[in-house]
Amino acid sequence: MPPEKMKFFGVRNFGDIPQLSRLAPQTIRDMQVVAEVLPFRANNYVVDQLIDWDRVPDDPIFQLTFPQRGMLREDLFQRMERQLARSSDRAEIDAMAHAIRLELNPHPAGQKTANVPVLDGEPVPGLQHKYRETALIFPSSGQTCHAYCTFCFRWPQFVGMEDLKFATDESRRFLTYIRMHREITDVLITGGDPMIMSAR
Numbered sequence: 001m002p003p004e005k006m007k008f009f010g011v012r013n014f015g016d017i018p019q020l021s022r023l024a025p026q027t028i029r030d031m032q033v034v035a036e037v038l039p040f041r042a043n044n045y046v047v048d049q050l051i052d053w054d055r056v057p058d059d060p061i062f063q064l065t066f067p068q069r070g071m072l073r074e075d076l077f078q079r080m081e082r083q084l085a086r087s088s089d090r091a092e093i094d095a096m097a098h099a100i101r102l103e104l105n106p107h108p109a110g111q112k113t114a115n116v117p118v119l120d121g122e123p124v125p126g127l128q129h130k131y132r133e134t135a136l137i138f139p140s141s142g143q144t145c146h147a148y149c150t151f152c153f154r155w156p157q158f159v160g161m162e163d164l165k166f167a168t169d170e171s172r173r174f175l176t177y178i179r180m181h182r183e184i185t186d187v188l189i190t191g192g193d194p195m196i197m198s199a200r
């Protein structure tokens with residue numbers, strides 16, 4: 001049997017997931033509200049193979065993947081809920097989502113600067129070098145995941161907050177830096193999920 005084609009679900013099409021008909025309409029509505037603010041991505045493997053729908057909402061993979069009301073502060077949840085009730089205008093909803101995201105502390109201190117090494121007087125994009133033998137690479141093509149975890153603290157990079165992305169650039173200066181630092185014996189490739197990067 002040929003492998004099943006990967007299908008992704010997000011805020012715009014999660015209504016296509018047949019198993020959701022088992023849930024109360026209010027639960028689905030809550031998901032919609034949260035997913036307008038925080039990134040939501042699942043796929044048919046997670047939905048069909050990993051979640052035990054007889055145990056939803058307690059199923060741990062469901063909890064890990066699907067948005068839940070408690071992920072947003074109640075006042076922020078209600079703001080988006082009111083927005084969706086007021087208008088279906090995409091620009092208005094996106095503007096509200098952006099305003100709410102800015103209240104969620106998407107700029108943790110030092111996220112883009114801590115442990116970033118310097119080469120020729122300039123920071124090396126997409127590389128962190130904290131421990132002597134270990135370097136972390138954040139490849140630009142590994143900035144997404146096959147599904148998003150509900151606890152993810154890297155969520156701003158998944159909702160288009162580009163200024164918060166931390167990734168290697170075309171100059172590939174991280175390679176030069178690693179070659180020059182012979183003490184580095186371990187390289188961790190992280191992201192997002194680098195396991196879904198193209199091999200080419």
Ligand code: SF4
Nearest residue numbers: 145148149152154192
């Ligand atoms: S970056 Fe890590 S925690 Fe965040 S969604 Fe991807 S796998 Fe999950």
